[in-house]
Amino acid sequence: MNRRILVSLLALGLAILQGCATYTTPAAGVNMATLGDDDIVELMSLEPAAQFPARLAVVRVQSAGYRSLTADSYGTGSFSxxxxxDVESEDDFKRIAALDDIAAVAPITRLILPQELNTIRDLRLGAARLKADLLLIYTLDTRFNVESTSLGPLSAVTLGFLPNKEAFVSATTSALLVDVRTGFIYGAAESSARESQRTSMWNSEAAIDNARQLAERNSFKQFVGEFETLWKATLAEHVAASEPEPIAPAAPEPTPEPAVKPPLPPTLDPQPGTYTF
Incomplete structure (x- = not known):
């Protein structure tokens, strides 16, 4: 009898320990406005200098100290x-590389970045080392919600004791297209996606993180379509404007009409004879 009680108590203890496990939501994305300079006069004086076809460098930024179950971050300072x-597919980047007037697409690695990351200029230095003309900076901002309650970044979600309510994960991909040489911003693009589930499915870290990955993956895939639109608008404004207008061929000179010769005087009959007037 005592043995049965002991086994029951052990089983109850394991259930409690499993139920008290938690999943910590990832940190938030980066507010792109905080990456630039605050001097409005300086910002307004920036001019585009990229050459087309352009080499494009790509980098993902997140808040300082970001980590998830599938990725860690690099760098200290205002962002990482x-x-x-982990959520971007190879096909997504092939779509970007296939766009008109893109010569090559290259990711920025930690090997060419400074340890301290505070502004866009720190990222432009890395892109310059790749001899890139343009820099695509993007961030993923992911939110977890149960019904109308937002759990917020770095929230601990207790597994096993959530009621059976509607839960969803929303992810937003935001990006800037920047001139590496001057810092001129050609434009911005953004796309959001949402993955809905029942909280009863959130019984493990893997289950919740799968929902995060699915929302982020769909968000980035939709963002690629938004970037295609931004890229076409960029080419229409900056490439067409920089190309010299074709020189119209000179009109051919009119062919001079042949001069009209005066009529010849009547020829006198060479035969001898008498002429009467």
Missing amino acids: VVTTR
């Missing part, structure tokens, strides 16, 4: 860089 492509 994620070099692991």
